Amino acid sequence: MARVRFTPHLRRFFDLPDAHTVEAQTVADLVARLDEEWPGLGFYITDETGRLRQHVAVWVDGKRVKDRDALQDEVREGSEVHILQALSGG
Amino acid sequence: MATTNDRLLIGTRKGLIEAHRSNGSWTLKDPALPGQPIPYAMRDARNGSIWASIDHGHWGVKLSRSKGDDGTYEEIEAPKYPESAEKAAKYYWILAPGGVDTPDQFWVGTEPGALFGTNDDGATWDFNQPLWDLCVEHEWMGGGRDGAGIHSICVDPRDGNHVYVGISCAGVLETKDGGTTWAYINKGQRMDYAPDDQQDAEYGHDPHCVVMSPANPDVLWQQNHCGVYRSTNGQTWDELSQKPYVYFGFPIATHPDKPDTAWIVPMDSAEERTTVDGRLLVMRTDDGGATWNEQSDGLPERAWDFPYRHALDVAPDGETLAFGTTSGNLYVTHDGGASWEALSNSLPLIYSVRFA
Numbered sequence: 001m002a003r004v005r006f007t008p009h010l011r012r013f014f015d016l017p018d019a020h021t022v023e024a025q026t027v028a029d030l031v032a033r034l035d036e037e038w039p040g041l042g043f044y045i046t047d048e049t050g051r052l053r054q055h056v057a058v059w060v061d062g063k064r065v066k067d068r069d070a071l072q073d074e075v076r077e078g079s080e081v082h083i084l085q086a087l088s089g090g
Numbered sequence: 091m092a093t094t095n096d097r098l099l100i101g102t103r104k105g106l107i108e109a110h111r112s113n114g115s116w117t118l119k120d121p122a123l124p125g126q127p128i129p130y131a132m133r134d135a136r137n138g139s140i141w142a143s144i145d146h147g148h149w150g151v152k153l154s155r156s157k158g159d160d161g162t163y164e165e166i167e168a169p170k171y172p173e174s175a176e177k178a179a180k181y182y183w184i185l186a187p188g189g190v191d192t193p194d195q196f197w198v199g200t201e202p203g204a205l206f207g208t209n210d211d212g213a214t215w216d217f218n219q220p221l222w223d224l225c226v227e228h229e230w231m232g233g234g235r236d237g238a239g240i241h242s243i244c245v246d247p248r249d250g251n252h253v254y255v256g257i258s259c260a261g262v263l264e265t266k267d268g269g270t271t272w273a274y275i276n277k278g279q280r281m282d283y284a285p286d287d288q289q290d291a292e293y294g295h296d297p298h299c300v301v302m303s304p305a306n307p308d309v310l311w312q313q314n315h316c317g318v319y320r321s322t323n324g325q326t327w328d329e330l331s332q333k334p335y336v337y338f339g340f341p342i343a344t345h346p347d348k349p350d351t352a353w354i355v356p357m358d359s360a361e362e363r364t365t366v367d368g369r370l371l372v373m374r375t376d377d378g379g380a381t382w383n384e385q386s387d388g389l390p391e392r393a394w395d396f397p398y399r400h401a402l403d404v405a406p407d408g409e410t411l412a413f414g415t416t417s418g419n420l421y422v423t424h425d426g427g428a429s430w431e432a433l434s435n436s437l438p439l440i441y442s443v444r445f446a
Contacts, residue, residue, distance in 0.1 A: 009149075047178035048179065049178050
């Protein structure tokens, strides 16, 4: 299981906990599981093509995900995942 | 459920603000959807629902709706591009109810260059493939944004299957069969940003805002990137430009009962994008665009802010108008534009103003 932490920005739109555990092998998997739990959440993180939104940052074990198109970065047992907004607004 | 003269929906960079008039004076409410950019908000007079498009900086574009007048909004299913389009929605430009004869129909125009329709009150959305095919085949380009945008939707009150759309940049297109087939309606327009021999091309034009006369739906008015135009047959355009005050700008509004009456807010040019000579004023015509009168009483003598394309509207009474500007100034008139007053000089940037 990976542990996911959410930016407070997302908690404006969804009733999210501080942290949530998810069974997933990739970031794409993880987003799909989260969307099952909170319908619509996935569309905040990715667009309809499945790409990570331009101003969203996902970190896995201290590193920003590299595959922003298909989200195939690996998620391991015990991984720490952060879903954050990029500080593109200053 | 009719649209009233006494209620405004103001889409701003920091939420959806309502203004209400009671006993002759207007009151502004605190924003619904606070902090969220609202490119467009309108009320569907057929059922009273208020629809708002949202442009989250980080989280993408969404749709929200209020079914009542209690100020509560619920996010609804957003139109999504099909996989075959290989695109994602960048902006929900315009929200438009279908006709009175198609009561469950609702349209959304988007960037990049797509039109979505629902026939089940927004539960599911149909991507208009025929229009998208034209966008791809003819390589519609953006006007001020990365992708082409459908920002104007005019539904014929006599026939909900007869619809015009305005697209930056493609021009105006018409469907007579509810969106199955489309035809360019661009004859008479001229694009000064194209090579000389291409300025009257079939497509590529940049209408900034297109409106239909409710009193005579064969009459269309258009504030274009390259002048002001009118069509009296729904097929060809006559240029009405009279520089400097009748040429460049974004919004245009037409009188609900008088097809020969319209208002624009002049801007200097595509290059400057300010008021003309620092004068914020409204131009009104009552003779189909042959002559225009300045309306500036009550507006600031020096100002450089201006209204975006959806930020001018006229109420059903034809006397009450409102417009909001890029600097958050909101102006109203109760006498058809003869005199104006500022309802606020300190709103967030205003994207849209609609009577509700």
